[in-house]
Amino acid sequence: xxxxxxxxxxxxxxxxxxxADTKTxxxxxxxxxxxxxxxxxxxxSFIGEGESTFGFSSSPLRKEYFEFSFRTSxxxxxxxxxxxxxxxxAFRGPYGNYFDTSKMKGKDLVFVGGGIGMxxxxxxxxxxxxxxxxxxxxxxxxxxxxxxxxxxxxxxDEWKKYKNTDVVITVDPGGETPGWAxxxxxxxxxxxxxxxxxxxxxxxVCGPPIMIKFALKSLEEKMGFDKGDIxxxxxxxxxxxxxxxxxxNVGSVYVCxxxxxxxxxxxxxxxxxx
Amino acid sequence: xxxxxxxxxxxxxxxxxxSVISGGFExxxxxxxxxxxxxxxxxxxxxANLDILLPKMSYKxxxxxxxxxxxxxxxxxxxxxxxxxIEAVAGENQKRVIFGGRPCDAAAGPIMEKVFNWDxxxxxxxxxxxxxxxxxxxxxxxxxxxxxxxxxxxxxxSYGSDILLKKSGAQYFAVVTSEKGLNLINPYINLFKExxxxxxxxxxxxxKLFEIEKAKSFLDKNFEHNYFQDRFLSCIGCGVCTYxxxxxxxxxxxxxxxxxxxxxxxxxxxCQFGIFTLHTSGHNPRxxxxxxxxQRLMHKFKIYSEKFDKYxxxxxxxxxxxxxxxxxxxxxxxxxxxMA
Amino acid sequence: xxxxxxDEKLQKIxxxxxxxxxxxxxxxxxKGSNPQRMRPVFITKPEExxxxxxxxxxxxxxxxxxxxxxxxxxxxxxxxxxxxxxKAVNTLIQEYQxxxxxxxxxGMQCNGVIKQNLADKGETEVSEYTVYDKCLICREHTxxxxxxxxxxxxxxxxxxxxxxxxxxxxxxxxxxxxEKNAFWAQEFDKCIKCYACRQACPLCYCxxxxxxxxxxQWIDTNSEETxxxxxxxxxxxxxxxRCIGCGECERACPVNIPLMxxxxxxxxxxxxxxxxxxxxxxxxxxxxxxxxxxxxxxxxK
Numbered sequence: 001x002x003x004x005x006x007x008x009x010x011x012x013x014x015x016x017x018x019x020a021d022t023k024t025x026x027x028x029x030x031x032x033x034x035x036x037x038x039x040x041x042x043x044x045s046f047i048g049e050g051e052s053t054f055g056f057s058s059s060p061l062r063k064e065y066f067e068f069s070f071r072t073s074x075x076x077x078x079x080x081x082x083x084x085x086x087x088x089x090a091f092r093g094p095y096g097n098y099f100d101t102s103k104m105k106g107k108d109l110v111f112v113g114g115g116i117g118m119x120x121x122x123x124x125x126x127x128x129x130x131x132x133x134x135x136x137x138x139x140x141x142x143x144x145x146x147x148x149x150x151x152x153x154x155x156x157d158e159w160k161k162y163k164n165t166d167v168v169i170t171v172d173p174g175g176e177t178p179g180w181a182x183x184x185x186x187x188x189x190x191x192x193x194x195x196x197x198x199x200x201x202x203x204x205v206c207g208p209p210i211m212i213k214f215a216l217k218s219l220e221e222k223m224g225f226d227k228g229d230i231x232x233x234x235x236x237x238x239x240x241x242x243x244x245x246x247x248x249n250v251g252s253v254y255v256c257x258x259x260x261x262x263x264x265x266x267x268x269x270x271x272x273x274x
Numbered sequence: 275x276x277x278x279x280x281x282x283x284x285x286x287x288x289x290x291x292x293s294v295i296s297g298g299f300e301x302x303x304x305x306x307x308x309x310x311x312x313x314x315x316x317x318x319x320x321x322a323n324l325d326i327l328l329p330k331m332s333y334k335x336x337x338x339x340x341x342x343x344x345x346x347x348x349x350x351x352x353x354x355x356x357x358x359x360i361e362a363v364a365g366e367n368q369k370r371v372i373f374g375g376r377p378c379d380a381a382a383g384p385i386m387e388k389v390f391n392w393d394x395x396x397x398x399x400x401x402x403x404x405x406x407x408x409x410x411x412x413x414x415x416x417x418x419x420x421x422x423x424x425x426x427x428x429x430x431x432s433y434g435s436d437i438l439l440k441k442s443g444a445q446y447f448a449v450v451t452s453e454k455g456l457n458l459i460n461p462y463i464n465l466f467k468e469x470x471x472x473x474x475x476x477x478x479x480x481x482k483l484f485e486i487e488k489a490k491s492f493l494d495k496n497f498e499h500n501y502f503q504d505r506f507l508s509c510i511g512c513g514v515c516t517y518x519x520x521x522x523x524x525x526x527x528x529x530x531x532x533x534x535x536x537x538x539x540x541x542x543x544x545c546q547f548g549i550f551t552l553h554t555s556g557h558n559p560r561x562x563x564x565x566x567x568x569q570r571l572m573h574k575f576k577i578y579s580e581k582f583d584k585y586x587x588x589x590x591x592x593x594x595x596x597x598x599x600x601x602x603x604x605x606x607x608x609x610x611x612x613m614a
Numbered sequence: 615x616x617x618x619x620x621d622e623k624l625q626k627i628x629x630x631x632x633x634x635x636x637x638x639x640x641x642x643x644x645k646g647s648n649p650q651r652m653r654p655v656f657i658t659k660p661e662e663x664x665x666x667x668x669x670x671x672x673x674x675x676x677x678x679x680x681x682x683x684x685x686x687x688x689x690x691x692x693x694x695x696x697x698x699x700x701k702a703v704n705t706l707i708q709e710y711q712x713x714x715x716x717x718x719x720x721g722m723q724c725n726g727v728i729k730q731n732l733a734d735k736g737e738t739e740v741s742e743y744t745v746y747d748k749c750l751i752c753r754e755h756t757x758x759x760x761x762x763x764x765x766x767x768x769x770x771x772x773x774x775x776x777x778x779x780x781x782x783x784x785x786x787x788x789x790x791x792x793e794k795n796a797f798w799a800q801e802f803d804k805c806i807k808c809y810a811c812r813q814a815c816p817l818c819y820c821x822x823x824x825x826x827x828x829x830x831q832w833i834d835t836n837s838e839e840t841x842x843x844x845x846x847x848x849x850x851x852x853x854x855x856r857c858i859g860c861g862e863c864e865r866a867c868p869v870n871i872p873l874m875x876x877x878x879x880x881x882x883x884x885x886x887x888x889x890x891x892x893x894x895x896x897x898x899x900x901x902x903x904x905x906x907x908x909x910x911x912x913x914x915k
Contacts, residue, residue, distance in 0.1 A: 086352075
């Protein structure tokens with residue numbers, strides 16, 4: 001008899017301190033990754049301190065590990081934060097729907113991430129970079145409040161190496177350091193300055209609600225993106241991840257089962273309850 | 275299974291229940307307690323109070339305990355050992371009978387079962403449900419808070435009951451709807467007299483005060499309506515409506531223990547609490563009690579029905595009777611239907 | 615039912631307060647879901663004041679709404695309160711949760727309200743057998759503080775002495791520690807952790823309750839022996855020296871835990887030890903907010 005709440009134990013292969021309060025943790029089960037798709041999420045825990053919900057941030061095509069990024073903010077994340085390489089993390093998943101890559105093939109792609117919201121974007125983005133030839137031009141726009149708040153700093157250069165791929169990094173005004181070589185400006189503002197057009201393009205946008213709101217507006221109104229071609233994820237509070245506990249309802253949707261990936265068009269049909 | 279029909283005298287019903295108890299079943303029935311009536315274990319038929327309409331709480335706890343151990347864990351050196359909680363529930367295999375509940379309470383079982391099985395299968399729920407045999411008694415006099423008929427059930431509905439008893443003069447008719455029900459009466463079949471459906475008194479024509487479909491169609495279009503904020507200013511967010519509800523099933527998952535060992539548990543939770551949807555970032559999609567009570571109405575009358583083709587409400591009226599601020603869900607559903 | 619004189623007086627005052635702008639919101643009672651029930655009503659328009667009513671079924675302590683954010687945003691508020699409930703308003707003022715200047719208190723003189731479970735069964739008579747225990751020991755039939763007083767038309771409650779309010783307290787006091795533990799273990803076993811006791815309490819106003827704090831996890835989340843006992847004890851402690859005895863926690867409790875036994879015992883002890891009764895004076899310092907040299911200290915060993 002299967003207990004759907006029972007986690008597996010995964011080993012911490014590597015811990016990357018991204019910022020003062022965020023980390024990326026790379027995990028393995030039986031020496032490798034697990035089967036998941038970009039956009040899906042899992043329930044992670046240091047047993048004894050409770051579970052937290054995180055989207056995967058790695059490309060599932062990279063088979064040596066699976067990873068997630070998190071900010072230490074409560075009891076469960078403090079528990080995870082205290083772990084070291086070689087320690088075990090309890091894991092349930094993968095859960096939820098995923099980015100439909102079949103619809104992205106052959107198109108120009110725009111990836112827009114804000115703060116720690118870059119984590120799920122990174123998963124689909126690296127998945128596409130891993131099969132670079134399947135897609136048209138790729139534009140990556142990533143922003144955070146300040147230079148210190150940028151995750152994945154050590155792999156920006158890696159992203160830039162791919163052909164026909166633009167990487168734009170920005171920080172909010174006042175968040176720049178002396179000698180900062182990237183852009184300064186809010187993500188939606190910088191987005192509008194990029195040479196993008198809606199035709200034959202797909203945009204993936206994740207970040208704080210306020211950033212998503214304005215980025216969606218820019219993409220639709222200024223660049224002519226169709227609402228169905230803008231994809232985002234919802235970050236509702238969850239507990240079970242299995243469509244039971246009732247916490248993540250938005251209208252008739254269980255974000256944990258029917259989401260977390262939604263197009264802007266789908267979001268429009270949901271009540272303002274997220 | 276095709277329904278079977280029996281007659282049983284009041285005296286034999288007592289013998290039947292007493293025999294079921296001495297036969298090893300745990301029998302849960304309405305009992306007098308603390309000045310009210312609650313479901314509780316009975317040692318004999320006479321312990322049950324069958325004169326009242328409904329116990330104050332539902333018997334949800336026998337399907338979804340207020341606290342349930344999902345697994346136990348222990349640490350030793352660098353190793354973590356996990357003991358699956360499902361084994362204890364499956365091993366317990368406690369055969370229970372709920373006796374003397376009402377059709378509304380009985381309907382709650384299959385309604386919750388859909389949630390716990392629509393995709394992933396929750397075997398904790400399933401094990402408990404499997405071991406539960408429901409013997410309900412049809413209502414003769416619903417009160418003003420009852421609205422099961424509006425919820426597409428009826429005071430005489432057999433939905434969810436393994437055996438439905440219908441009182442007729444000094445005797446009862448037993449409508450047996452399932453193998454579980456048949457298995458329960460089989461050892462004592464000499465107390466029953468088989469009869470035909472034609473002999474069982476027909477259900478009355480229970481009047482409806484409103485059409486629930488209309489309430490739903492209002493909810494479909496009016497998420498932002500002022501009604502919710504104005505009407506639920508009087509809601510104190512106590513959660514009694516959800517905790518006494520036979521179909522409210524939301525839960526929380528928590529770890530509890532010390533540095534050596536502990537357990538992961540699930541506890542009843544409520545959409546009426548502010549913290550229920552509070553994000554780590556501090557953002558909360560449901561800020562006011564109006565937002566929260568609206569969610570309860572949405573889940574009951576819209577969300578669930580769109581996925582499962584029934585409503586997440588059996589019309590028992592407990593939330594209204596027990597609400598400290600006298601919020602009456604029947605009156606509200608009628609309002610919603612009226613505004614559609 | 616037609617308006618009583620009390621209703622008319624109440625409606626007139628509320629209407630005038632709303633018209634003059636002395637109150638933006640008036641919180642009172644109106645007729646409820648059955649003839650033996652009243653419910654809270656929130657009036658913002660003078661013409662709606664006619665919904666207001668008051669009776670022996672006005673069981674709710676409306677002061678509970680003063681802690682609600684949705685209500686606070688109205689600013690100036692008028693509120694109808696019985697003597698017991700009014701003590702909650704005083705305590706909220708005393709603890710700087712509301713300002714005396716922002717609240718118009720309409721004191722409802724009261725000679726007892728009928729227990730709701732009896733009323734739901736049709737009880738309509740006020741007697742020592744039908745009212746709450748708090749009514750039997752009430753010394754504030756006329757509220758201690760008010761801007762307007764509405765005198766009652768109800769006859770005075772006659773007490774034969776046959777009903778001993780909170781009789782269980784004496785029994786509990788005579789019990790051994792083990793017996794007391796066993797008594798409360800049995801009562802707390804019923805708890806389902808719905809926290810209705812907290813929500814119904816006008817004085818449980820913390821923006822984040824201790825049970826919602828998990829770093830550290832002060833209170834076990836389970837609804838079993840440990841979690842239930844911890845919750846019920848901490849609730850009682852946070853109300854000691856503060857509880858004004860409105861009994862709303864016990865009335866709201868869906869599993870009938872006799873919470874007022876704890877609250878009243880605490881109030882009794884606080885009075886015996888410190889000579890303090892809560893909710894009577896908005897200028898008094900909260901009993902556990904001050905130290906006096908005459909405080910008993912024989913517990914320090």
